[in-house]
Amino acid sequence: MPELRKDPATERWVIISHERGKRPILPSEEQAPAPPRACPFCPGHESKTPPAILSYCGADGAWQLRVVPSKHPVLQVEAAADRRGQGPYDLMNGLGAHEVVIESPQHHGDLDAMGPEQVERVLLAWRDRSLDLRRDLRMRYILAFRNHGTASGAGAEHPHSQIIATPVVPKRVAEKLAGARAWYALKERCLFCDILRYEAEVRERVVAESEHFVVLAPFAAGFPFELAIYPKQHAHDFGALERPASLDLARLLRESLRRLKRALGGPAYSIILHTAPLAEPCQQEFHWHLEIIPLLTQMAGFEQGSGFYINPTAPEEAAQYLRQVEL
Amino acid sequence: MPELRKDPATERWVIISHERGKRPILPSEEQAPAPPRACPFCPGHESKTPPAILSYCGADGAWQLRVVPSKHPVLQVEAAADRRGQGPYDLMNGLGAHEVVIESPQHHGDLDAMGPEQVERVLLAWRDRSLDLRRDLRMRYILAFRNHGTASGAGAEHPHSQIIATPVVPKRVAEKLAGARAWYALKERCLFCDILRYEAEVRERVVAESEHFVVLAPFAAGFPFELAIYPKQHAHDFGALERPASLDLARLLRESLRRLKRALGGPAYSIILHTAPLAEPCQQEFHWHLEIIPLLTQMAGFEQGSGFYINPTAPEEAAQYLRQVEL
Numbered sequence: 241m242p243e244l245r246k247d248p249a250t251e252r253w254v255i256i257s258h259e260r261g262k263r264p265i266l267p268s269e270e271q272a273p274a275p276p277r278a279c280p281f282c283p284g285h286e287s288k289t290p291p292a293i294l295s296y297c298g299a300d301g302a303w304q305l306r307v308v309p310s311k312h313p314v315l316q317v318e319a320a321a322d323r324r325g326q327g328p329y330d331l332m333n334g335l336g337a338h339e340v341v342i343e344s345p346q347h348h349g350d351l352d353a354m355g356p357e358q359v360e361r362v363l364l365a366w367r368d369r370s371l372d373l374r375r376d377l378r379m380r381y382i383l384a385f386r387n388h389g390t391a392s393g394a395g396a397e398h399p400h401s402q403i404i405a406t407p408v409v410p411k412r413v414a415e416k417l418a419g420a421r422a423w424y425a426l427k428e429r430c431l432f433c434d435i436l437r438y439e440a441e442v443r444e445r446v447v448a449e450s451e452h453f454v455v456l457a458p459f460a461a462g463f464p465f466e467l468a469i470y471p472k473q474h475a476h477d478f479g480a481l482e483r484p485a486s487l488d489l490a491r492l493l494r495e496s497l498r499r500l501k502r503a504l505g506g507p508a509y510s511i512i513l514h515t516a517p518l519a520e521p522c523q524q525e526f527h528w529h530l531e532i533i534p535l536l537t538q539m540a541g542f543e544q545g546s547g548f549y550i551n552p553t554a555p556e557e558a559a560q561y562l563r564q565v566e567l
Numbered sequence: 568m569p570e571l572r573k574d575p576a577t578e579r580w581v582i583i584s585h586e587r588g589k590r591p592i593l594p595s596e597e598q599a600p601a602p603p604r605a606c607p608f609c610p611g612h613e614s615k616t617p618p619a620i621l622s623y624c625g626a627d628g629a630w631q632l633r634v635v636p637s638k639h640p641v642l643q644v645e646a647a648a649d650r651r652g653q654g655p656y657d658l659m660n661g662l663g664a665h666e667v668v669i670e671s672p673q674h675h676g677d678l679d680a681m682g683p684e685q686v687e688r689v690l691l692a693w694r695d696r697s698l699d700l701r702r703d704l705r706m707r708y709i710l711a712f713r714n715h716g717t718a719s720g721a722g723a724e725h726p727h728s729q730i731i732a733t734p735v736v737p738k739r740v741a742e743k744l745a746g747a748r749a750w751y752a753l754k755e756r757c758l759f760c761d762i763l764r765y766e767a768e769v770r771e772r773v774v775a776e777s778e779h780f781v782v783l784a785p786f787a788a789g790f791p792f793e794l795a796i797y798p799k800q801h802a803h804d805f806g807a808l809e810r811p812a813s814l815d816l817a818r819l820l821r822e823s824l825r826r827l828k829r830a831l832g833g834p835a836y837s838i839i840l841h842t843a844p845l846a847e848p849c850q851q852e853f854h855w856h857l858e859i860i861p862l863l864t865q866m867a868g869f870e871q872g873s874g875f876y877i878n879p880t881a882p883e884e885a886a887q888y889l890r891q892v893e894l
Contacts, residue, residue: 510868
């Protein structure tokens with residue numbers, strides 16, 4: 241049974257997933273990507289994954305996207321939370337859910353190479369699974385994310401993203417909500433709406449925009465070429481994303497990834513959805529967004545250990561560079 | 568002039584060091600380690616670094632350790648902080664100091680291969696520079712750290728560590744202090760002393776110990792084989808480290824790195840000193856320690872972006888494994 245443990249000083253929850261291997265995991269044991277023949281995510285190999293929780297099918301009946309439970313879940317829905325103390329520590333069982341979104345029948349080609357409708361399906365799958373998973377009232381957050389490239393921690397090569405439902409709010413989301421609430425308490429305005437208004441005025445850090453969304457290089461980005469995509473209109477909950485805005489977002493996400501690829505030569509990256517925690521009244525205060533973090537520099541334990549970030553590329557310079565890329 | 572920018576939602580400060588390159592830094596521009604002949608840290612090449620701020624010399628007059636200002640400082644002591652707003656944002660000039668500790672005249676061989684007295688010199692240099700830098704009352708924290716191996720972000724191959732004096736408290740240190748203060752407010756005891764007492768009792772996560780120090784695999788470690796070294800007696804300020812405890816710490820640090828090397832085959836790692844922030848009354852609440860973070864798994868943007876950590880190795884298993892290693 242995986243455990244959720246809270247660091248008593250920083251109040252950060254960590255999944256200790258020792259079910260995944262009985263022995264300590266050593267570097268040489270990392271899995272190599274499976275070749276397409278053996279890929280469990282490719283059409284014809286559906287029996288190699290647990291049965292699908294959600295499928296989107298085309299007019300021909302073939303699946304275009306599948307969501308399956310993770311075969312190596314870091315959290316399990318069968319658990320009881322069983323929150324308890326242990327000496328000075330707090331822990332609970334690894335209650336939650338862990339699902340894999342198989343984003344396309346095609347083994348090769350990342351999001352930027354898919355058609356906009358296929359990218360939209362990925363976003364709609366995140367939304368649909370989020371809406372379903374939140375019916376379990378023990379869950380506090382639905383974390384959708386996507387690791388691309390080996391430096392990002394992605395295991396399989398076949399395009400996929402992951403959804404983790406957790407009984408705790410991830411620390412950075414909790415921090416953002418706390419910051420947004422403090423701002424709202426002071427000004428009675430959404431912090432993120434204020435940021436978007438200012439950024440639209442100065443234009444320095446705007447990379448691209450569409451009818452409903454805008455891509456920014458955040459003012460205090462911790463990583464070179466870090467991007468964030470925000471809905472222009474205030475919206476706290478990604479679960480309320482509707483067509484046709486979803487297609488508009490898909491196009492802009494795809495364009496953003498293409499700009500990064502052209503500028504930086506196909507870097508590994510992570511996409512993380514930051515949306516309102518469940519069971520937290522924050523309709524006015526929170527404003528959902530996607531974070532895109534290219535993994536260009538070697539991640540130093542220094543940043544992780546100190547929480548102090550050094551970004552060698554000014555966000556305005558990154559934005560200018562990305563705006564000028566030919567698509 | 569580098570800038571310190573505060574993320575308005577999470578209140579994390581970031582150094583935007585765009586002085587380091589006028590163009591955005593691209594992955595291909597990363598510097599390769601210099602061969603020993605060209606190494607600016609090797610004896611005979613002292614003119615290639617700025618003049619030493621501190622040198623420890625042997626009986627023969629030759630230097631055993633030098634501290635020099637960084638040639639590519641991320642923060643500069645000549646700056647005025649000039650805290651100011653910009654639209655919804657807060658920023659200040661990149662006031663601070665950035666020094667490099669050239670840990671040994673030897674180009675090859677990491678800390679674990681040095682004699683205990685040499686490792687002690689490194690720790691004493693951290694202490695001595697910390698005591699000097701804190702005389703500038705604008706500084707809020709003296710961050711000593713060490714990146715080893717390319718995955719850790721270390722630039723040069725020659726053994727070195729770095730010291731950064733900052734006008735802000737690094738976020739993780741601020742969080743730890745906040746947690747420790749909350750604990751103290753509730754119990755009138757040091758959180759870390761409570762942890763050490765409990766760990767000494769259950770022994771599950773104790774990797775090694777000496778007269779004055781203990782090495783733990785932290786209960787809620789975010790990384791496989793993460794370690795922390797604590798003084799057994801309450802001490803909030805690393806600046807008060809004295810002989811002979813410093814030699815005792817050097818031996819234990821060296822032993823810990825040897826255990827990691829034997830167990831994991833010489834992983835990249837970072838060491839980060841967590842000590843009391845300056846100008847914060849926290850003598851009772853804080854308890855300094857060294858964090859050692861081996862960089863085994865690919866760092867995912869996921870962890871950085873969500874603040875949610877998944878550790879595939881239970882700390883008790885890592886501790887057991889490291890205890891059993893033959894040295």
